[in-house]
Structure formats: structure tokens, C-alpha cells
Amino acid sequence: MSEERPGGPPPPEATLLGKPVGRRIALKVLATGVAAATQAAAACSPLTAETEQEREVRLLAWREYIKGNYHFMTDEEKAETINRLERLAKLQRGVDVKIQTTKAQPGVLFGYAFNISKCKGFRRCVEACINENNLDRRAATQYIRIFEMEEGEIDLDLADASFEHEVPAEGHFYLGTQCFQCADPPCTRVCPVGATWQEPDGIVVVDYDWCIGCRYCMAACPYWARRFNWYEPEVPVEELNPNQHYLGNRARKKGVVEKCTFCIHRSRQGRLPACVEACPTGARVFGNLLDPDSEIRWVLAHKKVFRLKEDLKTEPRFWYFTD
């Protein structure tokens, strides 16, 4: 197939390993080489063709990937990861979020009381919780469940948590559940990596960047208070709550567990959780158990209270009471 070209050496593209080759073979080799080069370039595109912004995202994400558990971070490390997370939110989603690392106030232990006589099942708390905590809109994640119970009945298995009719219904009362922030939480014991723990003010939190998604905590919780992200949570940018806490309502990832934190970004600043603030009937009481003048202490002292599954000795800091 090779034939000598008259008039000088062959052109460079028509040689293979120093030997002159024919046009057909040369074209074939050339085509193969170009295709391979293109594939290689595509495979290595972050190294070759990334923009400045992509490079920054890649470096920030890598630093985030190798950081430690929040529980053991120093204040400087916390500040660094906050800077990275806020920068990532700006680069990836174009939102200006403010992530706080507010610590627990000394002498504060949060307690919650729920008046089953007052709750009418309006579910404004659920709405406020979704908006406040940036819950996944796509999977319709909800921390709060409102059970419609028949009067005289206390079995939650027989209750309806998906009512859509006008409330309050005749002959029914309403009982809401969420994370009870147990004093002896079984969910934190079973975590194999220490990604969930109880804070000094009683709030059980999750480090979303340390969670491996094994869901042991979900199996351990007797109240079904934890939620798993099967997907990357989707929140419309215009509805995103930019006031966030590292252990609370910041962006979660796919494959991690999340839970109610009594709105840790609000309650640690002296504000009420969103569910308490949204309740139109005043059925929810929130306060400091160590303050003898607090409303929660008054309720515990003067009302008949009960808790769910007390025989499990998880000691929830969440009481139900009646008028």
C-alpha cells in the first residue's frame, strides 16, 4: 500500500513511527488519535478547561470534604468552614446565607409543652416549619405531624395524620408530634460515627457533613422524629431562609439524616421556634426549664401533663397538657 511520493520527503502527517505511510492509513490514525485526545480532554476537563469559579468551587468542596466533626472543631475551624459554606452557597446557588455557630446559653435547658385542648389542627406550625427550616419541597419533608384523634382515644396508631377536611372536626382532638429532644436520646447512642449528639441546652443536633446516612438513629428513635434525604433537598431560591445555623437549617445533602432542632438558630437567640410563633391558638409553650418564672415551669407545676411512651425512659422534654 505504500508508494513513494516524488519530489522530497513526505509531509509529517503522513509518517507513522518514522516510516512513511499511505494517505488512507494516515487518515485512519489521525482520526483515532483525535478522538482519543478529545475523550481524554473531556475526562480531564476540570483540570484543563474549568473557569475560575469552577476551580474555586472545587477547592472549597474539597476542603469541606476533608474537614472534621463539628463537635471537635476549634472556633477558628468553625469560622473557616462557615466562610467556605457561605461562599459555596453564593457560588453554587447565588444566595447570600448567614450561617451562625451560636453556642448554647449557660443556664438554659429548653422544654416544650403542647396543649391538646387548644390545638385545632390548623397546621400553621407545619407550614412555618417548612419555610423556616428549608425543608425539602420535593419530598415534602415535614418534622411536625398533627394527629387527629378521637376523643377518649390515645392510640396514635388509630389516629389520622393526613386529614384535609375542615378542622376542628366534631368529637376529635389534635395532638402534634415532632422531635422531643429526649434527655436520654437513644438516637445519639447508636450513631456509629458520632455525627449526632445532645447540646448543653438539651437540643439533639446532627452534623450533616459527618453523617454517613446509615439511618441507625431513625431505627432507634421511638417517635419517628428523624427524616432521611433520599434526594438532594430542593428549596426554591426565593423561598430560602438565609438565617441559618450550622447544626440547624443549613443546606442538607443527599443521604443524610435531619431532624427538628427547636429552631436552634432562633431559640438560642431568645426567639421562639417557628412552630410556636405560628400557632394561631397558643397551644404551644416553649421556654427555659431552669427558669422558675418561665411559662413552661408554670405549666409543669399547675397542669396535668403527660409524655408519649414514658415507659421507654427516654425522658422527652416535651409534655402534653390539657386545659
Add this chain to the structure above:
Amino acid sequence: MIPIRISKTMLCLAALASAGCNQGNLRPWERLPPGATTTPLDSTTKAQNTSRQPGVLGAVETVPVVGWTGPGGESLSVDRRTAAMSAGPSRQFGSITLTIALRDSSAGLTQYPCTACHQGRKIVMENKRIKDAHQNIQPVHPKQIGSHCATCHASENVELLALQDGQRATMDQPYRLCAQCHFAQVAAWAGGAHGKRLDGWQGRRVVMACPNCHDPHSPALRPRIPFRAPQIERIHSPIPWSPAP
């Protein structure tokens, strides 16, 4: 009974503060998690507690509510005053007086002040309902006791509320009127089990007054359609979902 219980509670806290780390006598929910400090309440809180004196009724100060807006996103201000309980509730409370910052309840009245219309006109309140007076108000509330306008409204001054013992209360003190019958509810309201708190769990206590939720002429809450969460879009279905709440 209630003063005794409260003093018990305060003794409990004194014991807690003095015992420090000794958590053996505490009930399980009072035990602090590891790492928590048992710092007693700061001195400012104590000063506030000791400065509570049986005070006169009336506004002490008007302060804006931070972090909570009223219906329609309008900002609120509250009058901070001492809620001195007369007659009925005083039996419930004994010697306890409570400092409660009340939301200004007369701001939401549509036909207030009354003198805007009733200027220079004598108002006759009889023991029957006048047909052409305030047709927008259809009172159903204290019908069990055969009440009429003058049962709650002062005849000589329509901007005052008439209490059964002859005293007068302003429109900003409706709890004094309600407390005459609903003393249990007012006791719970003053203590913290009834009524909605507005301004955070810490610091100033701002609670709703009775008419902020209950229309005095028809106090029952009306039924509503509950909030319905956004529905799940099952686009790619076979992936297992967390069970719907």
C-alpha cells in the same frame, strides 16, 4: 393553692442553684446533659423579679414588638403594665401580681374610639337590643346569663367596660372583664398556659390579650381548612421514598 405551689417551685430552683453539680435529687428531665453548666440566672433577671410590686393599672411604657408582626405584616407595639387582678382572679392568685406586657388590644377595633361617632350624643343602654344600633355586632356570647349591652359596657362612658362590682376598666384591660366569669382561663393566661406569647421566650413577656383571639361577642374560634403540604412530585418513581408523614 397556687401561691404555695409557686413558692415550692422557687424553693426547687434555690435548691438547684445551691446544689450546683448535685443532680441526684432532680427529676430526670431536670438533669443537665454532660457539658452543661449550672449557672444560676443572671442578676438582671433577679432584679426584675424582686422589683415586682403590686402596681396600678395603666400603661407604664409603650414599646415596639421585635421579631413578630401582626396580621398584614403591620408592626405592633405593646403597653407594658402590671396586671392587677380584681375581685374574681384575686381569689385565684392570692397576693401574686404578674408583670405582663400586653399587646395593645384597642388598636384593632374598627369602630374605635367610640366618640368618633357618639360625639355629644347621649347613649341609652337599655336591657334590650336596639335594632338600628351596631348591626355588625351580633352578640351571642354571654347569652347564658341573659346579658345585654350594659352588662359589659359602661352606660355613662361607652369607652369603658363595666365590671360587676361597679368598677370600670378601659378597652385595654379586657382581661379584667373576662376574668369575672372565666377565672380559670385568666389564671392560666397569667401563668402562661393560655394565650399566645409573641416576643421570644427570653426577656420581656408579651402575650396576646383576650380579644386578640376571641371576638367578645362571639368568642369561639371558627373552623378552617388546614394547611396542606406541597405534594410529592413522583417524577422518577422507583427510588424508595421516606414514608409520607
